[in-house]
Amino acid sequence: MTAAAGYDVIVLGAGASGLMCAAAAGARGRRVLVLEGSPKPGNKILVSGGGRCNFSNVNAGPEHFISANPHFCKSALSRFSSHEICALLDRHHVRWHEEDGGRLFCRDGSKKMLDALLAECREAGVVIRTDAGIREIGAGFRVAAECGEFHAPSLVIATGGRSWPQIGASGFGYDVARQFGLKVISPRPALVPLVFDAAGRRAFGGLAGLSVRVRVSCGDAVFEDDMLFTHRGLSGPAVLQISSYWREGEPVAVDLLPQMRLDEAFPVWKKDHPRTELKNLVGRHVPRRLAHCFLEGLPPVNQMGEGELKKISERFHNWKIVPAGTEGFEKAEVTRGGVDTTELSSRTFEARKVPGLFFIGEVLDVTGWLGGFNLHWAWASGRCCGQCC
Numbered sequence: 001m002t003a004a005a006g007y008d009v010i011v012l013g014a015g016a017s018g019l020m021c022a023a024a025a026g027a028r029g030r031r032v033l034v035l036e037g038s039p040k041p042g043n044k045i046l047v048s049g050g051g052r053c054n055f056s057n058v059n060a061g062p063e064h065f066i067s068a069n070p071h072f073c074k075s076a077l078s079r080f081s082s083h084e085i086c087a088l089l090d091r092h093h094v095r096w097h098e099e100d101g102g103r104l105f106c107r108d109g110s111k112k113m114l115d116a117l118l119a120e121c122r123e124a125g126v127v128i129r130t131d132a133g134i135r136e137i138g139a140g141f142r143v144a145a146e147c148g149e150f151h152a153p154s155l156v157i158a159t160g161g162r163s164w165p166q167i168g169a170s171g172f173g174y175d176v177a178r179q180f181g182l183k184v185i186s187p188r189p190a191l192v193p194l195v196f197d198a199a200g201r202r203a204f205g206g207l208a209g210l211s212v213r214v215r216v217s218c219g220d221a222v223f224e225d226d227m228l229f230t231h232r233g234l235s236g237p238a239v240l241q242i243s244s245y246w247r248e249g250e251p252v253a254v255d256l257l258p259q260m261r262l263d264e265a266f267p268v269w270k271k272d273h274p275r276t277e278l279k280n281l282v283g284r285h286v287p288r289r290l291a292h293c294f295l296e297g298l299p300p301v302n303q304m305g306e307g308e309l310k311k312i313s314e315r316f317h318n319w320k321i322v323p324a325g326t327e328g329f330e331k332a333e334v335t336r337g338g339v340d341t342t343e344l345s346s347r348t349f350e351a352r353k354v355p356g357l358f359f360i361g362e363v364l365d366v367t368g369w370l371g372g373f374n375l376h377w378a379w380a381s382g383r384c385c386g387q388c389c
């Protein structure tokens with residue numbers, strides 16, 4: 001039997017947060033080992049933003065994150081702004097640009113981001129082992145992996161959430177938290193398409209492929225952006241955003257025409273276009289297929305009573321659907337829930353009850369909105385932890 005190799009810090013997971021943390025710890029002179037279960041590091045960075053890597057957002061404040069403990073993210077976000085990650089990219093001559101909503105993208109694709117992080121790790125002397133297949137974590141932190149046995153006084157769990165299991169995501173980080181007696185808030189798919197029930201699919205399946213500007217709400221959460229009809233339900237940025245707030249059985253309300261009010265337009269149309277069918281009048285403001293699907297068979301506007309028009313306006317501006325569910329972790333961009341942040345220091349990310357054990361990134365119960373916030377959280381939590389672990 002060979003003796004376990006010793007390091008100062010072992011990081012589990014060579015994803016966004018793990019690589020950032022390893023580089024920061026290595027830069028402090030710590031001997032750092034990163035163990036990655038997949039054959040290659042940074043899979044999720046590579047697929048992010050459809051390969052364009054929406055790596056941060058200039059508005060990355062706490063109001064763009066969801067957590068049972070909304071104060072937790074404040075400390076790291078105040079210490080790590082989007083300037084820090086842009087500066088890292090500049091150091092490695094990676095070109096980036098800003099798009100609407102403050103979203104920051106790599107100009108030449110996600111691989112440039114991963115290359116920059118791997119270069120940071122190399123410069124800091126970090127050792128990365130892939131295909132590591134963790135078998136067991138013991139006291140003192142002894143880690144038994146497929147590629148050998150290792151130990152370190154600091155163990156950082158950066159294994160991400162459960163979304164996209166097809167590229168290596170697992171519930172492993174939650175198992176580690178439970179093993180050490182820490183609470184886990186039930187993980188759920190977030191930033192995920194919603195699906196109709198059978199009746200909804202029959203009624204609206206024909207609209208698949210149609211994109212509409214909408215205002216969508218669920219409880220107190222409201223987003224105005226594009227919504228996409230799919231064969232199974234609804235997607236697009238507005239729906240992905242609201243999915244992070246939706247719970248089974250709750251209705252989602254959609255304003256299909258947020259830029260105007262139909263109840264204000266009806267009297268004008270009655271006067272100016274009395275013999276035009278309503279679907280054609282509304283079809284001037286929304287895609288025709290949508291207007292026809294909702295208003296097929298209705299008579300010209302001058303033949304319709306006030307009450308009927310009021311109902312139509314309500315249906316368009318407050319279309320209520322109760323989704324049958326979501327497309328699940330396979331299609332979810334992130335995982336909501338995770339390791340309960342009340343168990344951790346918001347400054348160091350160390351578990352209060354287990355000195356030396358740290359959790360960072362998406363494995364935590366901190367979920368960002370769409371728009372670069374989730375990768376920003378991975379960098380911010382990774383850098384802050386790497387300065388302490």
Ligand SMILES: Cc1cc2nc3c(=O)[nH]c(=O)nc-3n(C[C@H](O)[C@H](O)[C@H](O)COP(=O)(O)OP(=O)(O)OC[C@H]3O[C@@H](n4cnc5c(N)ncnc54)[C@H](O)[C@@H]3O)c2cc1C
Nearest residue numbers: 013015016017037048049054159160168361362372374375
């Ligand atoms: C398709 C897609 C597109 C996205 N696009 C964006 C975007 O443009 N902008 C944005 O902000 N966010 C985006 N996200 C979300 C973002 O990628 C994640 O929130 C972020 O990568 C989380 O970082 P992390 O370090 O916590 O986890 P990850 O980056 O997922 O890294 C975790 C690592 O741990 C490894 N691992 C898992 N289990 C084990 C184990 N048992 N042993 C060893 N290693 C293990 C995994 O293989 C992985 O490499 C996207 C997500 C998806 C799925």
